[in-house]
Amino acid sequence: xxxxxxxxxxxxxxGCSGSAGRPHDAPLVVAAFPEPPQxxxxxxxxxxxxxxxxxxxxxxxxxQGLADPRGCDYREIExxxxxxxxDAGVRVKTHGWALPQAVAGPQTFAVCWNGLVYxxxx
Numbered sequence: 001x002x003x004x005x006x007x008x009x010x011x012x013x014x015g016c017s018g019s020a021g022r023p024h025d026a027p028l029v030v031a032a033f034p035e036p037p038q039x040x041x042x043x044x045x046x047x048x049x050x051x052x053x054x055x056x057x058x059x060x061x062x063x064q065g066l067a068d069p070r071g072c073d074y075r076e077i078e079x080x081x082x083x084x085x086x087d088a089g090v091r092v093k094t095h096g097w098a099l100p101q102a103v104a105g106p107q108t109f110a111v112c113w114n115g116l117v118y119x120x121x122x
Contacts (some may be wrong), residue, residue: 033117034099034109038070067111072097077110078122091121 043062045055062068079094082089096110098120108120 011063017093036068036070036072036097036099036111038118039065039068041068041070043068043070045111061115062097066115067117069097072099072111074098077112079112079118080121096120 016073021053078093080089081092096112098110109117110120111117
């Protein structure tokens, strides 16, 4: 099983999503999470900045579907995160890379520091 399917499953099971105007405990149903705009482009690291081992590991993670934030704007965002065993959610202000609106459609999504794609509340 590819890593991105596991991460998507973990996101759905944990209830880590939300939408503006929706009660915090109401789960958000997302038909499909958008792919970041440069997800399938080749990734090469500046080897004078990071080690070749780190670059190799990062390349494998991106190839397996870890969200690639290149081409996205870094912004302060608000997302809803939940607990694994309940549908309860909490709004959290954080920073992430907002996917371009044309990619995301009517709902805005962002790549967070954990490499997952979340629906954005604000």
